[in-house]
Amino acid sequence: MQISLELTLTPLQDNFEIHIINFIKKLRTSSFEVLENPLSTQIFGPYDEVMAFVTEEIKVAFGEMEHVLVYMKMVKSNRSSYEPHF
Template identity: 55%
Template sequence: MEISVELTFSPLQNQFEKPIQEFIKTLRSSGFEILENPLSTQVYGDYTQVMTFLTAAIEKSLGDVDNGLFYMKIVKSDRSDYVPNF
């Protein structure tokens, strides 16, 4: 099953940029299709593969900060080719 995942990582600390950058670098090296924008990052691929990868990546990122939040949305379909039609 193909999925689209939108992620936002918010370290709750003064030095928040480096943990976010490290998480994005991890996503970029994953081999999945990744789209980035200033507010979130999207990951596209097979459900089991993406979720297995994200479980480890999120655990590591949360372990690297004292406190942090992850916001995640999952859509059952690959929406990487979405183009507004209005």
């Protein structure tokens, strides 16, 4: 099963930029398709592999910060090639 996952990491502390940058760099090292925009990062691929990878990277990020939020949206399909037709 393919999924599209959108993540937003929100550290609730000073010096937050480096934590966001490190998180995005780790996501980029994956074998999945990763798209970025100013508000979030999107990852596309097989459910089990994407979720295992993301779960581990969120755990690492949580270990590096005292207060942090992660917002996640998930769609059951790979929407990486989506183009609006309106």
